[in-house]
Structures are given as structure tokens and as C-alpha cells.
Amino acid sequence: MSASTEPERTFTKNASLFAALGDETRLSLLVQLGGGNLCSITQLAEGRPQTRQAIRKHLHVLEAVDLVKGVRRGRENLFQIEPKVVESAAQSLVAISQQWDDALSRLKSFVEE
């Protein structure tokens, strides 16, 4: 019944999503996957300073919030991006910033610096 009237629900629901985005390695992995190729774990770990297992853990985090999806093909696990979730996160942030635009307008009405 109340869809867009309860922003708090949405925000706290997105906390784990933002947390997943809040790591340089994971962001970099997403950028690499954003190139448009299916990448195996070994491929994704190739140029990086971390171990394959470390990269796999990061992929687990990204999988948990549905930012990426791994598909088993033969002996390798190919990862790809799940763009819908990112879009929803972006829209959440846009909603937040718009709400704060309103807040700022209200603030300026009071303060008028």
C-alpha cells in the first residue's frame, strides 16, 4: 500500500548494497566485468595483487547482493554483471539526493545566508 512513502525501508535495505560497493577491489572488479565479457575467477584475479581466493571472496560479496552472477561452465565459473540491481541502487541515491535538495531548499528558507 505504501510504496514510495517509506524511504527508510528502502534506505536500510540498500545498506548492504552500498557496503558491497564500498571497496576498491570490488568496484574495480565491477568495472572489469562492465567491459562486457564473461570472466572466470582466475581471469579476474590475474593482474591483481591479491590471491585468487581473496578475489573469490569479493565475488561472493558481490553475488550476495546480486550485483554479479556466476555461471558454471565446465571446470570454470564465469561471472557476469546483473545491471538491474545497480540501477535500483542508483535510483535510490537519486531519490536520496532529491530529498536532500528539498531539505536544502527548506534550510535556505530558514537561514538565508
Added chain:
Amino acid sequence: MSASTEPERTFTKNASLFAALGDETRLSLLVQLGGGNLCSITQLAEGRPQTRQAIRKHLHVLEAVDLVKGVRRGRENLFQIEPKVVESAAQSLVAISQQWDDALSRLKSFVEE
């Protein structure tokens, strides 16, 4: 000279920003401040299960990425929102999702499931 041609720089630069957003308490604080009022630390901690000092730590995190700003007035420290940073974060995410839209199109051209 290269503004939008290096998305990686922007993404990794925003990692700490996303990390700051990746906590329910901090998101909730931002929502509360989004209401449009200047709030003291004690006020912000009032209805919450955590201590004032815990809330203050969260405010430190939000301050470090310029999501909020604290202004000392008398004996109290009044916090307000800094909406520009949130907008830039939102735009980063929008850029990411658009890049991944392209990536998905390219993927579908190959796979055609």
C-alpha cells in the same frame, strides 16, 4: 583533459563514499538530517539504541566523506547535510549502470538467449 574517459579513477575514488553509505545507522542518520533540520549530536542519538559516542563516530565517518558538516554553536555541535556529494555519488552510480547497460547489450548481441 580526460574527464569522462577514465571511469576507473572516479569509481575507486568513490569507494570510501559508498562505504560510508553502507551502514544502516548512518543511512538512518542521513535520512533524519534530510528532514531539513540542524540537529545536535544528542538530538541525533536520542531515539536510538546506541550511545551518543557511537553516533558521534558515525558522524565522523559521514564528515570524512563530506556527506555532513558539523557547525559549532555554543556548547552544541549542529550537523547538516552536504547534498552536493550525494548528488555526485548518485551520478557516479548512474554512470556505472549506464556503462553496464551497454555491457549488457553487447552481451546479448553475443549470447542471444
Added chain:
DNA sequence: CATTTCCGCAACCACTAAGTTGCATATTGA
């Protein structure tokens, strides 16, 4: 001036997260 209120700093604790090493398992290919 004494009291209350609001805050800041520091020490400390528990839990999580990032990263590692080691080993076992499954698939590919000669």
C-alpha cells in the same frame, strides 16, 4: 558560583572482514 547540559578524548572489547596458506575435487586434454 554551582549545577546541569553538551560535548570531546581515550582506553577497551567483540565481531567482522580482508587476506593468506594448504589441501581436496572436478574437468580438460594428450
Added chain:
DNA sequence: TCAATATGCAACTTAGTGGTTGCGGAAATG
């Protein structure tokens, strides 16, 4: 079948984070 490749799982170390308590200082209030 045997070797190489790609992965998965588990234990462990280390560092960071969220949270607490305790105390001291500065400002408002009587």
C-alpha cells in the same frame, strides 16, 4: 590414465569497525 588447469572449502592471521564505559572540559542556567 595422467598431468595440468580451475575451482571449492576450511583454518588461520591481521586489521578494521561498531560499540561501550569513564572522565574531563566548556557553555548555559539558576
